[in-house]
Amino acid sequence: MLQGTRRFFEQDVEVKKQYYTRDGTKKVVHACNFDLYSPSVPAANWRDSLFCIMTPNPPCPEEFPTACREILMELSDHIMKLGKSVFELLSEGLGLNPSHLNDMDCAEELAVLSHYYPACRQPELPMGTSKHSDNGFITVLLQDHIGGLQVLHQNQWVDVPTPGAVVVNIGDLLQLISNDKYISVEHRVLTNKAGPRISVACFFCTGPLPSSNLYGQMTELLSEDNPPKYRVTTVNDYTGYYRKKGLDGTSALLHYEI
Numbered sequence: 001m002l003q004g005t006r007r008f009f010e011q012d013v014e015v016k017k018q019y020y021t022r023d024g025t026k027k028v029v030h031a032c033n034f035d036l037y038s039p040s041v042p043a044a045n046w047r048d049s050l051f052c053i054m055t056p057n058p059p060c061p062e063e064f065p066t067a068c069r070e071i072l073m074e075l076s077d078h079i080m081k082l083g084k085s086v087f088e089l090l091s092e093g094l095g096l097n098p099s100h101l102n103d104m105d106c107a108e109e110l111a112v113l114s115h116y117y118p119a120c121r122q123p124e125l126p127m128g129t130s131k132h133s134d135n136g137f138i139t140v141l142l143q144d145h146i147g148g149l150q151v152l153h154q155n156q157w158v159d160v161p162t163p164g165a166v167v168v169n170i171g172d173l174l175q176l177i178s179n180d181k182y183i184s185v186e187h188r189v190l191t192n193k194a195g196p197r198i199s200v201a202c203f204f205c206t207g208p209l210p211s212s213n214l215y216g217q218m219t220e221l222l223s224e225d226n227p228p229k230y231r232v233t234t235v236n237d238y239t240g241y242y243r244k245k246g247l248d249g250t251s252a253l254l255h256y257e258i
């Protein structure tokens, strides 16, 4: 998939431009910086991205770019299986039945966001991706050997090892439904003189598509000493707010705190 992403981004601009749109409700979106026009975001990031909705309602296969179509669909099948297993482990970690998070449909929606970070002559200036936590339940991330991904741990930026490691990030919606038992991880990507750097983020959450499931804190985790910390929301509503706000360095969860 990393190679498929490279094939997509390194082809002729005339081919790529068929997929270029700033309409975030489309199922295949090639764009740079989804939050380019958010007033609170101070500067653009040094990357281009390709966003594809994979499940539950994918577009027709022909709508995916030919450069990565087959591998994208193959990857999606593998990531769905991996995701289901990870949600089983995460349910057990909360002391719940292994099927709990899958029964809540946390693994129902998958979107794949592939990134291309060009080499940068002055890497101290722009960010590849600004500090943020992901909006979905979890994200499974693949990255190449270039490096630059960092997580915030005890107020220090720590490099995430490359290559070959599959990274699983806890996202905001899992923090919300677990009432802070799981905390979404803040991370960022530095730019690099070497490159391009390629990564593929698989989000368990499709984002802007309408969804009716309401997500609040799991009652099994609540008690008098541990009351709900966040307002109930839908994936669609949460993602809409997250996208409107953009990657301005603050958490979208603050807006949902009770």
Ligand SMILES: O=C(O)CCC(=O)C(=O)O
Pocket: 113, 115, 129, 134, 141, 143, 149, 187, 189, 199, 200, 201
């Ligand atoms: O490029 C990366 O390694 C991370 C990308 C990322 O954080 C995201 O897409 O949310």
Ligand SMILES: [Fe+2]
Pocket: 132, 133, 134, 187, 201
């Ligand atoms: Fe992220």
